Amino acid sequence: KQEVTQIPAALSVPEGENLVLNCSFTDSAIYNLQWFRQDPGKGLTSLLLIQSSQREQTSGRLNASLDKSSGRSTLYIAASQPGDSATYLCAVANYGNNRLAFGKGNQVVVIP
Amino acid sequence: DAGITQSPRHKVTETGTPVTLRCHQTENHRYMYWYRQDPGHGLRLIHYSYGVKDTDKGEVSDGYSVSRSKTEDFLLTLESATSSQTSVYFCAIRPNQGTGPKQMNTEAFFGQGTRLTVV
Numbered sequence: 001k002q003e004v005t006q007i008p009a010a011l012s013v014p015e016g017e018n019l020v021l022n023c024s025f026t027d028s029a030i031y032n033l034q035w036f037r038q039d040p041g042k043g044l045t046s047l048l049l050i051q052s053s054q055r056e057q058t059s060g061r062l063n064a065s066l067d068k069s070s071g072r073s074t075l076y077i078a079a080s081q082p083g084d085s086a087t088y089l090c091a092v093a094n095y096g097n098n099r100l101a102f103g104k105g106n107q108v109v110v111i112p
Numbered sequence: 113d114a115g116i117t118q119s120p121r122h123k124v125t126e127t128g129t130p131v132t133l134r135c136h137q138t139e140n141h142r143y144m145y146w147y148r149q150d151p152g153h154g155l156r157l158i159h160y161s162y163g164v165k166d167t168d169k170g171e172v173s174d175g176y177s178v179s180r181s182k183t184e185d186f187l188l189t190l191e192s193a194t195s196s197q198t199s200v201y202f203c204a205i206r207p208n209q210g211t212g213p214k215q216m217n218t219e220a221f222f223g224q225g226t227r228l229t230v231v
Contacts, residue, residue, distance in 0.1 A: 034219060043202060044222040089155070091220070098143055098162055099170065100204070100220055104154035 002027045002094050006103035014111050019077035021106040023090030028068050031093040035064050035075050038087045038105070047088075048075070080110045115139045118203050118223040125230055131190040133226050135203030137183075143206035144186040145220075146170075146178065148199040155202065161186055193230045201226045 003026040013019060023033070032051045036044040048057045048064045050073065056065040061078040077084055087105040094101060115138035125131050135144060145160040147170075157170030159178040167178050175197060179187045190197055203223040 036222075043224040044204075046219045046221060049219045091155075093220075098160060098206070099157055100145070102147075102155040104152075 002030075002092060002101040004090060004092055004101050004103040006088075006090055006106050008106065009104065010107040010109075012109040012111055013080055015080060015082060017080055019075075019080045019084065019108060019110075021075040021077075021088050021090075021108070023073040023075070023103055025071045025073075025092050025101070027094065028071050029095035030068065031095055033064075033066055033073050034091045034093070034100070035062075035073075036089040036091065038089060040087075044089060080108075082110045082112050084108060085110050116203060116205055116221060116223040118201075118226050120226060121224065122227045123229070125193050125228070127194060127230055128192050131193050131228065131230075133188045133190075133201055133203075133228070135186045135188070135223060137186075137205050139205075139207070140183055141205040142183075142208045144180065145204040145206075146176075146186065146188045147202045147204065148172065148197075149202060149225075150199050158188065158201075190228075190230075193228075195230050197228065198230045199228060201228060 005024045007022050030052050034049045035047045037047050038044050050057045050066045063076045066073045087107045089105045090103045091100040117136045119134045146158040147155045149155050156172045158176050161167045161180045177189045202225050204220050206220045207218045
């Protein structure tokens with residue numbers, strides 16, 4: 001069974017600092033890995049999708065890397081802003097079935 | 113939002129009553145999923161569907177049933193609601209792309225959620 005872990009569970013950073021969020025998974029047989037953002041009381045918004053054959057994906061201030069062999073992904077958010085305060089979720093699509101396995105999230109607070 | 117609508121958005125119901133949540137999509141996607149989200153547990157898969165009348169269980173399927181009689185609607189039914197089913201329920205879709213392994217090479221999109229309280 002795929003286990004997805006996100007560390008740290010919660011963090012606070014001052015505005016302008018770079019954010020580094022970590023995701024690890026136990027089974028490297030994946031199709032892809034997806035990062036989501038969730039604001040309180042809201043649904044999940046897709047941020048980035050990394051295919052298993054890719055090493056990284058970038059969108060604006062966001063960059064996600066994937067090291068499939070070691071079962072790790074990192075989401076970098078450059079020059080953090082108060083509007084980046086949210087919970088960030090990592091999910092992997094497991095090879096051999098049609099499911100997404102989620103971590104419990106990184107809860108981020110950016111302090112103005 | 114990839115054309116996903118969940119209804120109702122909020123519901124309070126009594127223990128022992130049946131409840132049906134609806135997920136509606138407008139873009140003919142093959143894969144649809146129901147998750148529940150609870151503090152300390154994250155998102156857990158209840159059931160999913162890979163086509164009309166094709167469904168399968170997820171990791172927390174006990175006490176839930178699903179139906180998909182047409183492509184656009186995926187219904188989740190709590191046959192006899194219990195307090196442990198108080199949760200936020202999310203529907204997700206995965207757009208189609210090719211066949212075989214390529215089917216999974218697309219982003220998953222989520223609905224806005226249904227907050228269900230069982231009293």
